[in-house]
Amino acid sequence: MRIVLREPVSPRYIYINPETHQIHLMVPIVGGQEISTDNTCKATAALRTFFNGGAIQELNAYRSALALDIALLDESNPQRVNKEKRFVQIEAYIKAVQAMQYRYADAITAFLKKPSNLYSIQLRPREQDNQSKVVNPAFHIERRNDAEGLPLSPLYQAMHDIFPNSTIAVSDPRSVLIKSVLNNLSASSGFEDIQRVLEEQCFTLFGLFVDFTKHSDGTSASKEALDSLMGFRENTTQQNYIDALLGACAPELWQSIPTPPFYSIPTTSVDEKTERLSILTQFFLANLTVYCKAKGISTQNFGTTLDSSPALSNDLVQIVFTALSSGDDVERQLCAFCNIHAAEFGLSRSLNEEDMTSIKQKFERTYRAVTATKENPHMDDFMILDKEATGAIAKFVTHQGSICVDFAEIIDPVAASASPEYFESIRADFVIHPVEISHKNECVAGAVDIEPEVLLARINDEQFEALPETVKETCKLHPNFHMHQFLHYIAKGKQKEAEALLITIPENAQTLIRTPGVFTDYSGRTFNCTAYEYAYWAKDTHMCRMLEQHMNEETKVEILARIDNMEVTDPETGQKKGLVYQQHGVTHHSAHFDFTPLKDALQRYVDGYDAWFKAKNWDAIKAGWMDVGKAQRDVPAHVAQEYCRDDRSFYPCPEFNEEHLPRILTFYNPHNRQANDSWYPFTASNADLGFNFALLRGSCTRAIREVDCNTSRQWRLVSVDLTAVKRLDEVRTSDLVLSRERLTPPRLQYNA
Structure with a gap:
C-alpha cells in the first residue's frame, strides 16, 4: 500500500533550504513584492496574526504531519532521518515564537532601524492617514502645518502653488521614442546604428526588448530589404528609417506600452490634478532617494533636503511644470536636476543613463503596483524592496506574496535562549539566498510503501484520521484494525466503545485483551503493551473491572503474569520494571501513573x-x-x-x-x-x-x-x-x- 507522505509542500510561512534542510520561518512584514501593497492597518494585522496564533497553528500542523510521516517510515529510511531533524527544528520555532508573542513589536521596530535592503518612505497626501507610522524613513517630507494651518513643507507648498497652473501635454509614446532615438544619433549614424539605438531606447523608455533586425514575420529587416519595400532613395532621412523599422518590426508595439505615470492623469478638477502631480513627484523622488542610497550614490533624504531649501523646492517643481507642458520625459528631467545640484543632494557621482533608466522603470513599476488596488487611498507610506541587494544587507525577501524577514533575524536573546546555537546556524544558512523565496518546498515531497498491519501498529487515532480515505478504508478491512481501535479506546478512557468491540465480536475478545500493540494516550505517551497493562498502569479501576468481566481463565493467567512482571523490582535500578513508554521524544518507565x-x-x-x-x-x-x-x-x-x-x-x-x-x-x-x-x-x-x-x-x-x-x-x-x-x-x-x-x-x- 503506497501512501503519499503528509509533510506539506506549500506550508504558510515555512521555507526549507533544499541543500541543507534547514527550516526558515518567514515573518511577513507587509504584503507586496517590490513595494508594499498593504496599508498600515493591514500590515499590522498580518504581523499580529503571525505572532498571535497564525504561526503557532501552522507550526503545530506541520509538526503533526511530520509525526505521522516519522511513524510511517522505518528508522533507517533517509526520509525519516531528515524529517526527525525538521521535527526538532519545528519544536524550537514553536517555543521561540511563543516567547516572542508579546515582544515582537519592539523587535520588528528595532530591526527596521538597522541598514537593510528594505526602505520606508512617507509622502504627504492632501488627506493624511493618522495611522501612518514609519520607522527610519529613507524619504519623507514635513507633514505638519504651522499654527495658521499652512504646510511646513516648502516642497509641498511649492507643488500646490505651481501645479494648479500646469498644462499636461498629450504624451504620444511613438513620438517620445522617435525623439529619443534621434537625440542619440549623430548626423553620420548609419542604418545599423538606427537599429541598435531603436532597440536600446525601446528598452530604456518602455522596458521592452524588440529585435529591429527582423520583420514581425521573422524575415530579415536589412537596409536593402527596407529600401526595396519602401522605395527609399539616397536622400532617405534617419526618421524615415525609424518609421519604417517600427512599422515593419513592431507594428503592435504601442498596444503594450502604457502611458507614463505623469501623463496618465485623466481630465479632472484643478485640485485633483494638483494632488495627483504632488503625489507623483513625491513618489518619484522617493524612488530616486532609495536608488541613490542603495547604490551608495548619496546618503541623504531628498525630502528633507528639499524642505530645507524653498528655492531648491521651487526650482524642482518648476522643472516638472515645464516638462509636462512640453511633453518631455519628466523623470529624466528630475534626474538631470539632481545632477546639476549634486552638491545639495550629496551625490558622490552623477546619475548616468543606466541609472536614469533603472530609476524610471522601477518608479513606473512600483507606482502601477500601488495604484492597481484600493489598499492605499491616501498614498501615505510604503516600503520599497531593493531586490538587487546582496550580502549582509539583503535581509528582506519576498515569500508567498509578502515582503518577509527570517524569524532568526528578529528573535531576541530571551526567546532564543533555549536554542541559541540553532538560530545562529539559521542566520548563517540564510546569508546566501534568492530574493524571491519559493513558496514550495519540493524537497520534502515523498511517499512510502507500507503494509496495513505495520501501519496500524505505528500510528494513533488522530494520525489514522489524517490518512487519505482510500487508505483508511483499506485498513478498516484488515483484521488488525479492531486491535488498533481497541487499544486506543482503552488509552482514551472510552470504556463503552472498548466494551462494544468485545461484545460485538466475542470470538475475538480474548485475542483483543491478550494481544499487545502500539498506541498513544491523550498525554502523548506511546506504549507497546496489552489493554489491561495500560489500564493497570494508569490506575483506571473502572476499565480494569470491565476487562476482567470479559476474560476467560486462560486470559486471566496470562494477564496476571504480565502485571506481575510490572511489579518486579529491577536489581540494577532498584525500581519496579513497570511499563516502558515514550513521551515527547524521551523514553520513560514506571510501574504506575504517578499522581x-x-x-x-x-x-x-x-x-x-x-x-x-x-x-x-x-x-x-x-x-x-x-x-x-x-x-x-x-x-x-x-x-x-x-x-x-x-x-x-x-x-x-x-x-x-x-x-x-x-x-x-x-x-x-x-x-x-x-x-x-x-x-x-x-x-x-x-x-x-x-x-x-x-x-x-x-x-x-x-x-x-x-x-x-x-x-x-x-x-x-x-x-x-x-x-x-x-x-x-x-x-x-x-x-x-x-x-x-x-x-x-x-x-x-x-x-x-
Whole structure:
C-alpha cells in the first residue's frame, strides 16, 4: 500500500533550504513584492496574526504531519532521518515564537532601524492617514502645518502653488521614442546604428526588448530589404528609417506600452490634478532617494533636503511644470536636476543613463503596483524592496506574496535562549539566498510503501484520521484494525466503545485483551503493551473491572503474569520494571501513573497563595496556577473524567468507590457559554491547558476553566481539589491489590 507522505509542500510561512534542510520561518512584514501593497492597518494585522496564533497553528500542523510521516517510515529510511531533524527544528520555532508573542513589536521596530535592503518612505497626501507610522524613513517630507494651518513643507507648498497652473501635454509614446532615438544619433549614424539605438531606447523608455533586425514575420529587416519595400532613395532621412523599422518590426508595439505615470492623469478638477502631480513627484523622488542610497550614490533624504531649501523646492517643481507642458520625459528631467545640484543632494557621482533608466522603470513599476488596488487611498507610506541587494544587507525577501524577514533575524536573546546555537546556524544558512523565496518546498515531497498491519501498529487515532480515505478504508478491512481501535479506546478512557468491540465480536475478545500493540494516550505517551497493562498502569479501576468481566481463565493467567512482571523490582535500578513508554521524544518507565506532580502543584499553590496575595504578586499566583494546569495535561483520561463528571463534585470529598464512572471530558468555559470545551484532545502542545488556564472543580457542579485563580474563594476550591486528588490516588492505588486478586485463579487464592 503506497501512501503519499503528509509533510506539506506549500506550508504558510515555512521555507526549507533544499541543500541543507534547514527550516526558515518567514515573518511577513507587509504584503507586496517590490513595494508594499498593504496599508498600515493591514500590515499590522498580518504581523499580529503571525505572532498571535497564525504561526503557532501552522507550526503545530506541520509538526503533526511530520509525526505521522516519522511513524510511517522505518528508522533507517533517509526520509525519516531528515524529517526527525525538521521535527526538532519545528519544536524550537514553536517555543521561540511563543516567547516572542508579546515582544515582537519592539523587535520588528528595532530591526527596521538597522541598514537593510528594505526602505520606508512617507509622502504627504492632501488627506493624511493618522495611522501612518514609519520607522527610519529613507524619504519623507514635513507633514505638519504651522499654527495658521499652512504646510511646513516648502516642497509641498511649492507643488500646490505651481501645479494648479500646469498644462499636461498629450504624451504620444511613438513620438517620445522617435525623439529619443534621434537625440542619440549623430548626423553620420548609419542604418545599423538606427537599429541598435531603436532597440536600446525601446528598452530604456518602455522596458521592452524588440529585435529591429527582423520583420514581425521573422524575415530579415536589412537596409536593402527596407529600401526595396519602401522605395527609399539616397536622400532617405534617419526618421524615415525609424518609421519604417517600427512599422515593419513592431507594428503592435504601442498596444503594450502604457502611458507614463505623469501623463496618465485623466481630465479632472484643478485640485485633483494638483494632488495627483504632488503625489507623483513625491513618489518619484522617493524612488530616486532609495536608488541613490542603495547604490551608495548619496546618503541623504531628498525630502528633507528639499524642505530645507524653498528655492531648491521651487526650482524642482518648476522643472516638472515645464516638462509636462512640453511633453518631455519628466523623470529624466528630475534626474538631470539632481545632477546639476549634486552638491545639495550629496551625490558622490552623477546619475548616468543606466541609472536614469533603472530609476524610471522601477518608479513606473512600483507606482502601477500601488495604484492597481484600493489598499492605499491616501498614498501615505510604503516600503520599497531593493531586490538587487546582496550580502549582509539583503535581509528582506519576498515569500508567498509578502515582503518577509527570517524569524532568526528578529528573535531576541530571551526567546532564543533555549536554542541559541540553532538560530545562529539559521542566520548563517540564510546569508546566501534568492530574493524571491519559493513558496514550495519540493524537497520534502515523498511517499512510502507500507503494509496495513505495520501501519496500524505505528500510528494513533488522530494520525489514522489524517490518512487519505482510500487508505483508511483499506485498513478498516484488515483484521488488525479492531486491535488498533481497541487499544486506543482503552488509552482514551472510552470504556463503552472498548466494551462494544468485545461484545460485538466475542470470538475475538480474548485475542483483543491478550494481544499487545502500539498506541498513544491523550498525554502523548506511546506504549507497546496489552489493554489491561495500560489500564493497570494508569490506575483506571473502572476499565480494569470491565476487562476482567470479559476474560476467560486462560486470559486471566496470562494477564496476571504480565502485571506481575510490572511489579518486579529491577536489581540494577532498584525500581519496579513497570511499563516502558515514550513521551515527547524521551523514553520513560514506571510501574504506575504517578499522581505526585499534580498533588505537588496543587500543594504549592495552596501553600504559596497567602504570601503571593499579600505581596500582590499576581505573576506568582498565575505561574503557580499554570503549574497545576501543566500537571493536569499529563493525567490519564480517567482522572480527567473524575474532574469532569457531572453527578457529583469534589466536596464533600468523594470515596471514589462508585460502580460507574461517567466518561465525560467536557468542562465549563465562562468565556464560551454556548458550548462545552473538552479537556482532551489538546489543540496544541504549548497552548490552552497549562499555558492559558487550569481546571478547578471544588464544590462546583462542573469543572471550570480558570485563567488566574487569584481570589480567596478560588483558593478554597483548590484546597478541596487537593484533598480529592490525594484521596483518589489512595483509593486507586489500593484498588490495584483487588485487581490482582480478581485475576488470580481461585485455587491459587485458596492456597495463598
